[in-house]
Amino acid sequence: MTARLSAGRLWAMARKEWLHIRRDSRSLAMAFAVPAAMVVLFGYVITFDVRDIRMAVLDQSNTTQSRDLVDAFRSSGYFRVARQLTSDDQISPLLVRGTVRLVLVIPPDFARHLAAAEPAPVQALLDGGDANTASIAINYAQAIVTSYSATAVLKGVPLPVPIAVDSRVWYNEDLKSSSMIVPGLMAAIMMILSALLTSLTIAREWERGTMEQLAATPVHRLEVILGKLLPYLGIGAVDIVLVAVVGGVVFAVPFRGSPALLMVTGMLFLVGAQGLGMFISASAKSQFLATQLAMIVTFLPAMLLSGLMFDISSMPKVLQVISLVVPARYFIAATRGIFLKGVGLEVLWGQALGMLVFALAGLGLAVHAFRKEIV
Amino acid sequence: VTVLGLDLGRLVQLVRKEARQTFRDPRALRVIFMAPILQLVIFGYAVTTDVKDAAMIVYDRDHTTESRELVQALTAGGYFRVASLAAKAEDLADALDHGRAIVALEIPRGFQGHLAAGGRASVQLLIDGTTSNTATVAQAYASQIILRFGQQHSPLVAQTAGTGAQGHGGTGLPGVDLRVRAWYNPNLESRVYNVPGVVCNLMMLMALLLTTLAVVRERELGTLEQLMVSPLTPGELIVGKTLPVVGIALVDLALITTVATLWFAIPLRGTLATLGLTSLAYIVCGLGIGLLISTVSSTTQEAFMTMFMFFLPAMIFSGFFFPVENMPVFFQYLTLLDPVRYYVEAVRAIFLKGAGLAVLWPDVLVLTLMGGGILWFAARRFHKTTA
Numbered sequence: 001m002t003a004r005l006s007a008g009r010l011w012a013m014a015r016k017e018w019l020h021i022r023r024d025s026r027s028l029a030m031a032f033a034v035p036a037a038m039v040v041l042f043g044y045v046i047t048f049d050v051r052d053i054r055m056a057v058l059d060q061s062n063t064t065q066s067r068d069l070v071d072a073f074r075s076s077g078y079f080r081v082a083r084q085l086t087s088d089d090q091i092s093p094l095l096v097r098g099t100v101r102l103v104l105v106i107p108p109d110f111a112r113h114l115a116a117a118e119p120a121p122v123q124a125l126l127d128g129g130d131a132n133t134a135s136i137a138i139n140y141a142q143a144i145v146t147s148y149s150a151t152a153v154l155k156g157v158p159l160p161v162p163i164a165v166d167s168r169v170w171y172n173e174d175l176k177s178s179s180m181i182v183p184g185l186m187a188a189i190m191m192i193l194s195a196l197l198t199s200l201t202i203a204r205e206w207e208r209g210t211m212e213q214l215a216a217t218p219v220h221r222l223e224v225i226l227g228k229l230l231p232y233l234g235i236g237a238v239d240i241v242l243v244a245v246v247g248g249v250v251f252a253v254p255f256r257g258s259p260a261l262l263m264v265t266g267m268l269f270l271v272g273a274q275g276l277g278m279f280i281s282a283s284a285k286s287q288f289l290a291t292q293l294a295m296i297v298t299f300l301p302a303m304l305l306s307g308l309m310f311d312i313s314s315m316p317k318v319l320q321v322i323s324l325v326v327p328a329r330y331f332i333a334a335t336r337g338i339f340l341k342g343v344g345l346e347v348l349w350g351q352a353l354g355m356l357v358f359a360l361a362g363l364g365l366a367v368h369a370f371r372k373e374i375v
Numbered sequence: 376v377t378v379l380g381l382d383l384g385r386l387v388q389l390v391r392k393e394a395r396q397t398f399r400d401p402r403a404l405r406v407i408f409m410a411p412i413l414q415l416v417i418f419g420y421a422v423t424t425d426v427k428d429a430a431m432i433v434y435d436r437d438h439t440t441e442s443r444e445l446v447q448a449l450t451a452g453g454y455f456r457v458a459s460l461a462a463k464a465e466d467l468a469d470a471l472d473h474g475r476a477i478v479a480l481e482i483p484r485g486f487q488g489h490l491a492a493g494g495r496a497s498v499q500l501l502i503d504g505t506t507s508n509t510a511t512v513a514q515a516y517a518s519q520i521i522l523r524f525g526q527q528h529s530p531l532v533a534q535t536a537g538t539g540a541q542g543h544g545g546t547g548l549p550g551v552d553l554r555v556r557a558w559y560n561p562n563l564e565s566r567v568y569n570v571p572g573v574v575c576n577l578m579m580l581m582a583l584l585l586t587t588l589a590v591v592r593e594r595e596l597g598t599l600e601q602l603m604v605s606p607l608t609p610g611e612l613i614v615g616k617t618l619p620v621v622g623i624a625l626v627d628l629a630l631i632t633t634v635a636t637l638w639f640a641i642p643l644r645g646t647l648a649t650l651g652l653t654s655l656a657y658i659v660c661g662l663g664i665g666l667l668i669s670t671v672s673s674t675t676q677e678a679f680m681t682m683f684m685f686f687l688p689a690m691i692f693s694g695f696f697f698p699v700e701n702m703p704v705f706f707q708y709l710t711l712l713d714p715v716r717y718y719v720e721a722v723r724a725i726f727l728k729g730a731g732l733a734v735l736w737p738d739v740l741v742l743t744l745m746g747g748g749i750l751w752f753a754a755r756r757f758h759k760t761t762a
Contacts, residue, residue: 024674026672026680026681027677027680034683034687041691044702044706045691045697045706052700095558095559096734098724119552121552121554122553122554124553124555126557127558128559128560128561128563129559129560129567129723129727129728130568130698131425131560131564131565131567132508132568133698135425136511136512138555138557139519141555143515166500168500168502169504169514170501170503170504171503171505172504172505172507172510175504175510175511177507179507180504180505180508286400289406292410295580296406296414300414300418301417305421307506310423310424311423311426311508313430313477314425314426314428315420315423316420319420319421322417333474340505343472
């Protein structure tokens with residue numbers, strides 16, 4: 001084995017790998033069509049906005065006041081009154097079948113309590129199964145009821161609102177889910193792509209027996225790793241641009257920061273992710289195990305433990321610590337910072353450092369796993 | 376012995392061969408049985424949409440008992456925690472930029488004075504919108520808490536309320552008092568809802584992976600031709616290949632159901648029979664899709680990518696992360712093609728609502744029809760591609 005790296009051999013390795021990819025049309029589709037499709041799909045489908053919640057009303061009061069309250073729900077735009085009930089036993093089947101999410105029960109003495117300026121209880125029965133939608137529905141209902149109380153005339157005096165909350169949302173003013181998801185998605189796509197594609201490249205050589213051939217050539221192991229890495233780095237760079245453009249054009253996701261910083265951090269992340277993929281494939285040696293491990297080690301954590309969809313700070317402490325070794329976490333924080341906040345290295349240096357460590361570790365692991373085999 | 380045109384002797388031989396091939400590698404064994412448990416535990420904890428302990432930076436320019444009480448009211452519910460105190464206005468923007476806080480609260484000078492005088496006090500709330508779901512929930516919680524605080528501390532409200540408002544529980548204020556009761560999940564923990572969803576996705580992943588790879592591996596090694604020239608009929612080949620997968624998937628289901636109920640204390644209110652039956656129909660769907668993928672793939676890599684292209688949208692459309700009813704209408708119709716959607720719906724109803732077949736028969740019927748149809752189509756294609 002030669003001690004020095006040769007650009008010629010490196011180039012030859014990269015070309016060989018590129019030919020492998022190009023010949024396999026599905027890999028190519030995976031590399032370019034899937035990221036674009038994912039952005040569009042996620043951007044449209046992932047929405048935390050809750051509207052048109054189906055509700056039923058059991059109005060036992062049946063007065064002008066109670067009908068006004070129901071109208072307040074209806075006109076809010078958040079609820080759609082799907083059923084008017086006449087008795088209690090209609091409630092349970094509706095909730096079990098999921099026909100409605102919320103049942104509003106207005107008791108017979110509702111108007112009398114209101115007239116006496118007393119608390120007038122009404123009951124909201126919710127399908128708590130989907131805790132997220134349920135809590136949002138509760139918040140909407142509370143807000144509607146509060147504003148109804150404020151306008152309802154109590155002893156001739158409306159209930160005042162003593163504190164005005166001037167609430168402003170920064171970076172993502174309309175609270176669009178797509179602005180949150182698209183930058184984060186870049187990290188998930190990179191991770192999945194590199195792990196899936198690269199984890200197979202070495203396992204495939206083992207299974208086909210071509211690894212011995214590769215070992216018999218004068219190629220240095222670092223040349224093998226880097227050579228296999230280069231074509232995927234190119235694909236990754238194109239994907240970064242693709243996601244940013246689709247996000248901007250289709251979903252009007254703002255891009256406020258520096259494109260150069262995005263590229264640099266993206267490349268660091270890719271090197272790490274691919275190093276990890278190769279490490280997995282070099283240690284698994286079978287395509288079945290390699291795919292399984294790649295799925296477990298990269299795909300699911302990148303989706304679920306990275307803050308892409310679920311907030312890390314709401315997770316239990318143990319998982320927050322585990323998430324520190326999920327590289328996608330750093331890249332997602334960086335992309336959101338660059339896209340939405342428009343901040344640079346002065347804020348994101350921690351994330352950049354994390355990804356540099358990841359890149360070196362990935363590369364080191366890949367080279368190390370290789371050493372044992374090709375002597 | 377022949378059943379339905381399948382020779383049982385040959386079938387048993389094939390199943391034995393499959394099992395031996397799968398279990399020969401102890402690492403594969405670990406992946407098949409340990410990985411789902413591990414994933415369920417980790418993701419069961421990760422998949423939470425609750426807002427807890429959100430970091431808040433407070434700039435209190437009033438420095439009165441009332442302003443401190445307002446901050447206390449915000450932190451008391453466990454939704455917010457005070458991460459830091461700002462000394463100047465720039466600190467707020469800085470904390471949001473660095474992500475040290477996602478909520479910034481500014482209480483202006485004169486807050487207490489306005490409140491006591493019965494005037495309109497005001498506070499400013501800045502929220503980091505980059506994680507829009509957390510921001511939405513945090514904004515709603517904070518506004519509610521501040522509003523209620525104001526009503527309890529305003530002399531005007533106390534006046535209006537008079538004496539009639541005492542002793543009724545609730546807010547004790549006049550006006551409509553909304554009392555909320557959440558069924559099936561009284562504490563509104565998102566985990567109770569999401570863990571059954573994780574179960575569904577793990578089952579699909581397992582069924583797909585095992586079926587696809589069982590076939591494609593043989594094709595890649597060239598041993599599929601050997602199987603074809605053996606006296607096995609195509610029907611026997613397919614049944615023999617998929618039967619072990621059904622077995623493994625059912626064992627996995629039992630394992631993860633045990634973990635979900637014992638570890639996460641997710642209530643299983645329905646019957647095991649309903650769960651088993653629904654799962655069987657679902658597993659057959661997964662098998663069929665896996666088989667279909669293997670007929671269009673000649674290498675493991677191809678198979679894996681194709682599987683991924685199916686699995687990812689299937690997962691998103693299933694309503695596992697995001698309720699189907701919140702999607703744009705066009706996509707809602709698209710979800711009707713997704714078997715995972717029916718299973719997710721059914722499994723949640725079985726676990727949380729104790730629903731039986733009387734309620735779930737449409738889902739089970741669709742799954743069975745889909746599974747049967749896909750399997751039939753895949754078997755036909757399989758026949759052609761291998762013959």
